[in-house]
Amino acid sequence: MKHVVILFLTLFILASCTNSTKSDKKLIEITGVDATLTPGDDFYRFANGKWYDSVSIPASQAGVGAYMFMNYPQRMRLQGILDSVSRGEHPKGSIEQKVGDFYASGMDTATINKRGYEPIKPTLASIDAITDVTSLMTFVANQIKVNNSSIMAFGVGPDDKNSSMNIAHAYQTGLGLPDRDYYFKSDSSVVAIQDAYKTYLTTLFQLTGSSAATAKEDAETVYEIDKQLADSHRTRVERRDVIANYNMMAITDLKNTQPNIGWAKFLEQLDAQTDSIDIGQPAYYDKLNTLLKSTPINAWKLYLKANTIETYASDLSQPFVDAAFDFTKVISGQAVQKLRGEIMASAVDNYLGEALGQLYVKKYFPERAKERMLDLVNNIQKAYAVRIDKLEWMSDSTKIKAKEKLSAMTKKIGYPDKWKDYDNVQISRDTYFENIVSAAAASYERELAKLGKPVDRSEWYTTPSTVTAYNNPSANEIVFPAGILQSPYFDNDADDALNYGGIGMVIGHEITHTFDDQGAQYDKDGNVKDWWTKDDYAKFKSRIQQVIDQYSTFTVLDSLHIKGDMTVGENTADIAGIAVAYDAFKMTKQGQDSTKVGEFTPDQRFFLSIARIWKVKMKDEFLRLWINNNPHSPPVWRVNGPLMNSTPFYNAFDVKPEDKMFLSKEDRITIW
Template sequence: MKNLLLLLFALLAFASCSKQTLKNNVAITGIDSKLRPGDNFFRYVNGKWYDSVPIPASQTGVGAYMFMNYPQRIRLQGILDSISQSRNPIGSPEQKVADFYASGMDTVRIDERTYKPIKPLLAKIETINDIPSLMNFVAGEAKMDNSSIIAFGVSPDDKNSSRNIAHTYQTGIGLPDRDYYFKSDSSTVAIQESYKKYIATLFQNTGSNAEEAKKNADLVYDIDKQLADSHKTKVELRDVQANYNKIAVTDLVKRHPNIGWADLLNNLGAQTDSLDVGQPAYYDTLNTLLQTIPINNWKIYLKANTIARYADDLSKPFVDAAFEYTKVLSGQAVQKSRGEKMASAVDNYLGEALGQLYVKKYFSEDAKKRMLILVNNVQKAYAVRIDKLEWMSDGTKQKAKEKLFAITKKIGYPDKWKDYKNVHIARDTYFENVVSAAAAGYERQLAKLGKPVDKAEWYTTPSTVTAYNNPTANEIVFPAGILQAPYFDNNVDDALNYGGIGMVIGHEITHTFDDQGAQYDKEGNLKDWWTKEDYKKFKSRIQQVIDLYSTYTVLDSLHIKGDMTVGENTADIAGIAVAYDAFKMTQQGQDTKKIGGFTADQRFFLSIAKIWRVKMKDEYLRLWINNNPHSPPVWRVNGPLMNTSPFYEAFDVKPEDKMFLPMKDRIIIW
């Protein structure tokens, strides 16, 4: 009876998927037919493009994925240029984004003010004379989106996902990650020196002489390094259990007398009797350093932090100093245009106001409807795959499917837009506009403390080219920004859409069941729902992913960090597998007809290679490897396809091909 029900379910899933009609047959061009697909599929599909496309001087890379946000910002700039020339009703989304943008474009006014906007803050730092006054300043700045030595936020409780609680995290460093302070290779040393030079320049721009500025920069770097020594590594941060530490405020007061948690929380406006202290070792160290580092040194540190926080919002010398550091870190050759920067700033501070305008112009309801069909079909295919797993028991399978079908799907844009009524915008005060938007964002967050979680809230803007899985809400989110070619096109055939956005959908669903997501139940609570034996088998397969990806060389002798990227790599492997299964449920997936010389299956896999078509500078690639939890784009293609048997069949991959893995070594998790 059970098998009969499963068969009926599969047939119903097939029926619902197969109703999709074929769309326009888009030709696939640029294939390098001199290469064997099984040697390097990324190069086979993208090599000609890769070898000929220039990286714009103002960018660190070009192509799909996150680099599509560059043309997105140009689109947004077009919207902003248009509405900033119009009269807009006071308080309307159009007025706020237009005036914010116009104020940021007025570089003459910004340059005239030099660093006057932050002089009151620097003067306030000068009045600090003890630890309580230091922490009072830190709290005030935290409310303006300046974390300095305290990173505070409000979000769902990992073990009671229906309620919002207070969280704190490790912070306090200026380099991208703790490891940058402890490496001695030439590229890292160059970044260290560039960072010190940047801090010194900021001090010179605010009146220090060169000798004093260098001395201050060295002092700041030393404090940074002491704080960094307490930081968890990026791999350690993946342990969701170890990074959940809900502690009573009364206990924290005793544990950290120098931090003064009771007064700090009061100054933050946070009424709570407990905190989730993500990384307690950081706050243990901070508590000690507050006592051992002289107050005058802390004042210099806070000045550096404050100037750096606002450098891009001040006059040209500050903006230029920030860019010189960025150039060494990422390889970006020249600064982005002012219009692109301001489009990004508006999106950052007033993202859903701008998003309303973007969606009206660039995202259709028909696209949203088709996208929902794609998501539903991939979800159905995932259930079938779970039922077929040989390593998982029936009881765990049932719970996995319950979690799968409890996923909330958000597509395009929020049902309820954020209200920016507390953000005060004027066309001639860019700095104050930034501060007002940041303060309003903090107050919006603080208002959630102790309240039920708003399941309708989004954590990215509609125009951003991204997608995400939120484990505490058990939701997957696909903003309008990613719902465009090459990921999704409402006018192309299923093969391209399932190979494109279908893989992304499968990827995001898999985050529900990756090394982190698998520890949350269907309600989004950090709670064990596995049998011990099943979880042991699951972890062994996760280790296979870590081991395989750790063998991939990216740049010189630099390897992918398999243990840091395991969640994303797992999602890529399973994402392709389930997207393929969903595609085979469609009419085109069952057809043998060729389009432009390629079978439907081949078009599916060609689409996968195209959505990760990216070229980036070596400096940025090095930054990526050290900090990004995703593998570089070439391995988001070749890595998972090496583990995808239908790919071998579609392109006749042979044992002598470089991408060939014996069947016994191909990883199947979901």
């Protein structure tokens, strides 16, 4: 009886997916393929080689192409909107007025340069007035309210074990370099970044009045505090442990274990009414508690000054902007500064993102694209259910739980149903710095208002114009903003091969995060809860280890390898995302056909589309930064890695044992 039910379900899904496919799609020609290469040796280069060898990275960017570098042309779109809206007259308090005036205030570099660092002098004076740890913590709390965080990282969000309620959270923080490991490595590339950071700190102190000698000495003091804090940080791999990074603690207990922090008073000054807090990484706060007592107060004051100037450097006069860029240049390899319009497009998106998002969606995102995208998501979700049913390693009882979780998933596409309110943000055309502070304060108040309240499942955690997609395990939701719903990911008028290989792969990827090494620990309601049988979970973990082991062998730059244990979640999502997108594609009319479109079959177009969405060229410095900090594999391995494990890819391009990407069937990884 069980097999009959599964067969019926498969036939039903096949029919529903096929019927939903439009037949009037344009067939886009695929160009840029380097036919001199063998697809099975390096498919990324085969698909993108001509483009890669001919494209130049703009001097103002660290890379060019798709994925995160699509935000560059996207910012040009936003800048066009902002240029237009900032020139018009709009009712005071309207989103057009606030967005336009914010942009105009940031474009007024003459006024910004004239003010120098005048806007932060009151904050620096407040630091000078600190006399002890108590007044230091008061300063820290007050600055969190305007997004100038330093040694304490406070936020409000869902409780991992009761996802319907918002609670207070604290995380490790306090570093000026990208990650803890930068303070302890001694290879030349990292030492160069350490030196550049110290130079940056020295320059910031000089720009605010210190002599060269004093500034250099003060920079060393700040760096040493940074390094001591870094020593307590968990690594990026350790932070993947969901259970270890959930530590609910009573404020009364923290009074005894971390008395120097003064949690009760600190939370009171934040206006945060709570008797408990989830501390993600307790060792950091243990170390901070010790350092607050052992480090001289004057050293802490230097640290807070450096942190404040760093926070606002890019919002002050040109010398501060230049200093910040000199440091960025060493880390990323970016040759010249971005144009002011591009910088301001990002700033408006950061501070007034859903206000700008309304203008963006109105101009660039038609409702019919949302409908088509929902079809794709539904079809891939159905195909995923079939894959779960076919898993040989999973028991029937766990399959039922997995499909319940899959079915309960919330799908958000394009833009929020309910927009954020910016009524309490005060924006003027001639006070850029104050505009930033007002927007930051409003954001904090919005966050604080959620504390102790039920979670609003309609809330978005990215702006509609951002080129991204995400999975939120505590809400069991997948989110696809309007920003990513454009070529090469999605084209409402393109054929199914391109859309299923493009945005379809991304949809499958985001669904899989529900079932990766972290997401698999959350139940269908978004709570951290064990829904597996013990034997099934052991089998699942063994497959996760296969992904870690395989990707750890991939070389990226010189002898630099992918960090398999840091990127395992994203790699798992890539492998399964492609597999389920292909299954869904095969349920469409085009997917069941073998007629060539130009030079390529539908299956070949599907896989070429995958390679196109990760078409990226970047500076070596940025690639090195990526490998050390980004949980995603570099683009070349987001293509070649999962395709090495895809038997349909082998069939589509006749991959042979002598080809470099070839793996024997028993070595190809299948998780979902």
